Amino acid sequence: MEVQRKGMFSSVMSWVDKRLPLTENLERHLTKHPVPKKVNFFYIFGALLMVIFMVQVVTGIWLMMFYTNTEEGAFASVEYIMRDVEYGWLMRYMHSTGASAFFFLMYFHMFRGLLYGSYQKPKELVWLFGCFLLFLLMAEGFLGYVLPWGQMSYWAANVILSLFGAIPFIGPDLQVWIQGDYVLSGATLSRFFALHVVVVPLLMIALVVFHIFALHEVGAGNPEGVNIEKYRDESGMPLDGAPFHPYKTLSALPAIGVFFIVFFGIVFFAPEGGGYFLEKPNFEEANFLKTPEHIAPVWYYAPFYSILRAITFGIPFLGITSKFLGFIIFAGSIAILFVIPWLDRSKVQSIRYKGVYSKIGMVVFAVSFITLGYLGTKPVNEMRTLLAQICTLLYFLPLILMPIYTKYEKTLEVPERL
Amino acid sequence: MSEKIDSTRRKALQITSGALGAVTVGAFAVPFLSAWNPSEKAKAMGAAVKFNLSKLQPGSMAVVEWRRTPIFVVHQTKTAKTNLPKLNQKVTNPALEEGVSRSTNENFTILKGVCTHLSCAPKYYPEIEPKAWDQEWLGGFFCPCHGSKFDLAGRVYKGVPAPTNLEVPPHSFEGETLVIGEEI
Ligand code: HEM
Ligand code: FES
Numbered sequence: 001m002e003v004q005r006k007g008m009f010s011s012v013m014s015w016v017d018k019r020l021p022l023t024e025n026l027e028r029h030l031t032k033h034p035v036p037k038k039v040n041f042f043y044i045f046g047a048l049l050m051v052i053f054m055v056q057v058v059t060g061i062w063l064m065m066f067y068t069n070t071e072e073g074a075f076a077s078v079e080y081i082m083r084d085v086e087y088g089w090l091m092r093y094m095h096s097t098g099a100s101a102f103f104f105l106m107y108f109h110m111f112r113g114l115l116y117g118s119y120q121k122p123k124e125l126v127w128l129f130g131c132f133l134l135f136l137l138m139a140e141g142f143l144g145y146v147l148p149w150g151q152m153s154y155w156a157a158n159v160i161l162s163l164f165g166a167i168p169f170i171g172p173d174l175q176v177w178i179q180g181d182y183v184l185s186g187a188t189l190s191r192f193f194a195l196h197v198v199v200v201p202l203l204m205i206a207l208v209v210f211h212i213f214a215l216h217e218v219g220a221g222n223p224e225g226v227n228i229e230k231y232r233d234e235s236g237m238p239l240d241g242a243p244f245h246p247y248k249t250l251s252a253l254p255a256i257g258v259f260f261i262v263f264f265g266i267v268f269f270a271p272e273g274g275g276y277f278l279e280k281p282n283f284e285e286a287n288f289l290k291t292p293e294h295i296a297p298v299w300y301y302a303p304f305y306s307i308l309r310a311i312t313f314g315i316p317f318l319g320i321t322s323k324f325l326g327f328i329i330f331a332g333s334i335a336i337l338f339v340i341p342w343l344d345r346s347k348v349q350s351i352r353y354k355g356v357y358s359k360i361g362m363v364v365f366a367v368s369f370i371t372l373g374y375l376g377t378k379p380v381n382e383m384r385t386l387l388a389q390i391c392t393l394l395y396f397l398p399l400i401l402m403p404i405y406t407k408y409e410k411t412l413e414v415p416e417r418l
Numbered sequence: 419m420s421e422k423i424d425s426t427r428r429k430a431l432q433i434t435s436g437a438l439g440a441v442t443v444g445a446f447a448v449p450f451l452s453a454w455n456p457s458e459k460a461k462a463m464g465a466a467v468k469f470n471l472s473k474l475q476p477g478s479m480a481v482v483e484w485r486r487t488p489i490f491v492v493h494q495t496k497t498a499k500t501n502l503p504k505l506n507q508k509v510t511n512p513a514l515e516e517g518v519s520r521s522t523n524e525n526f527t528i529l530k531g532v533c534t535h536l537s538c539a540p541k542y543y544p545e546i547e548p549k550a551w552d553q554e555w556l557g558g559f560f561c562p563c564h565g566s567k568f569d570l571a572g573r574v575y576k577g578v579p580a581p582t583n584l585e586v587p588p589h590s591f592e593g594e595t596l597v598i599g600e601e602i
Contacts, residue, residue: 162536289488291539321581380565
């Protein structure tokens, strides 16, 4: 029996393979794909990102079955999901906690890239697709946050949409066009729904595919920055590499298990994340006559929001208002990430072999990012504004000076083998 | 198919079909992009609203809704009218030509309650007392979103994110009645 089954399976596969290169591509991209033997903790986040993406898609589809995308119905339909739909609360909390988890994993995944120079030649495109994914995820999170049509949804969206209004000349018309009304209204809500559930996720799926194909074309990196392609055995497998399956698949499973334990711990016991995942004012329906006392973004936007807020000055003689300058610097803080592969001129990839300036730069960057995040969730006062201005400067400096210090600093010798 | 490929002919065909394709895509983009403009229904929401001023005490403020925007109607006190000129140095644009209260009736100030920074609704703090955001506060509006400060006439302080004074919507006074927006 066993033999016969196997025979049938392989004859079906060979029938398919003659018409579609299935086995060849599975081996190339999954089972036999060579991965470096020694990587560390930081290399699991890509796999976890794939997992959380699937969680968002599935819970999102289920939420869509009960959600109403109109100004009159949105808020009530979310309450309905929470109270009346069986396990509706679970779908919603998984989706909202999933958003936070997505960003958390994304930031660590990117930090790995910075630490180990994973963006360096020839992986520039992998990094670029990644940056587009970050951008899309930020858009996706923003669009999704508007959907429950609570106070925070409404006023946070108002702030972000006004950013478009700050663009000279075309700004105000652009804002009205995006809103579909002279104020943020139901017209905006229903188009955001379409973007959130269809357009952005489709783009993200396409980009993840590009991200992975580009990575597989040039080969995954490792924390040492050693090129494993140099030494191969007779079969062509790198000596420091191992096939993806079962090597990487089996090591990823426990990590996914641990991740889900933490994830569901939050979903069950702290789904509001102390007001940082789901914010209190959002339990009240949107009221366009009343701004909440204190508008704070969800934690994952806080660093960038802080940068936006820190710009309290313009450049009067160029006719640039503080509002527009805030927008430029805010956009710049994300845009600069895209060009990192061309800012780093170092001979070595990994921070382990880079010089002291790179190490200082990395610490300064990380500390200022976290401080900005903290400040972004707090109300403003003079002290905090000043601190945010300093941290904004310290966020940009390590990146802007990178071409200089990476070129001239003393680096260590990278070993030949892992 | 033994004829040789005429590459000039191919090139010409490629260019014309490419150009026609681009025009087609461009033409089809128009309806899709225009669908995002405000609908006729949204455009029709602009009618004028009336507000009875007789019950508004000096020093208090009413919020009137016009075009789904909060409109602040402030009844200025005597103290406020004497204090406002003292702030001329502290604001970006003193707007002296608009009068002390920035309106044709100097007892009332009519403002769009939309922060000129990023559109939050600033809050009304008429008290004259030290505030967390200003030790010498003479009353005015404070925007909770990013800390922009405006005086009681909606003039923006220097050194805050909001670039311009709070906007004054089109309005007129008919005796005790305030008309916001244009009568049609
Ligand atoms: C939806 C979001 C994303 C998914 C699903 C994803 C997935 C993955 C996966 C599965 C890998 C291989 C495993 C690993 O090295 O961790 C990877 C590698 C990589 N990712 Fe992402 N990623 C995402 C976003 C990003 C972002 C935002 C960046 C940075 C801007 C980025 C930069 C990289 C780089 C540079 C590598 C190559 C690492 C190396 O081989 O040294 N990714 N990604
Ligand atoms: S929206 Fe008022 S200060 Fe930013």
